[in-house]
Amino acid sequence: MRAYFANFYRANSYFKDSIISKEEIILSRKLTEFEKKVYDFIKENNEMIVSDVPKNMRGAIPNLKNAGLIETFRKPVTQWASKKKLFVKSINKKHP
Numbered sequence: 890m891r892a893y894f895a896n897f898y899r900a901n902s903y904f905k906d907s908i909i910s911k912e913e914i915i916l917s918r919k920l921t922e923f924e925k926k927v928y929d930f931i932k933e934n935n936e937m938i939v940s941d942v943p944k945n946m947r948g949a950i951p952n953l954k955n956a957g958l959i960e961t962f963r964k965p966v967t968q969w970a971s972k973k974k975l976f977v978k979s980i981n982k983k984h985p
Contacts, residue, residue, distance in 0.1 A: 927942075927946045928953055928958055931953075931977055938966075938975065939976065940975075942977070950977060957980065959980060962978075964976060
């Protein structure tokens with residue numbers, strides 16, 4: 890995926906002068922309207938437990954993760970909890 894973006898920026902001189910984020914490129918090309926809604930929902934809520942995401946939206950999480958727009962990780966909900974829950978958050982990175 891990184892090589893794709895590197896080649897994309899090298900091939901297009903338009904992008905040399907402007908700063909365009911990775912999410913703008915992906916959102917404009919690969920995602921469906923529903924995946925865009927799910928991404929916006931996760932981005933608004935920042936970091937959230939996957940079980941708090943509505944059931945009909947959970948199916949889009951793997952596609953967004955593969956696209957590099959969100960990140961999933963496990964962490965305890967409280968400091969005394971022995972089990973860890975799965976969290977999801979959006980990644981906000983700008984390309985130079």
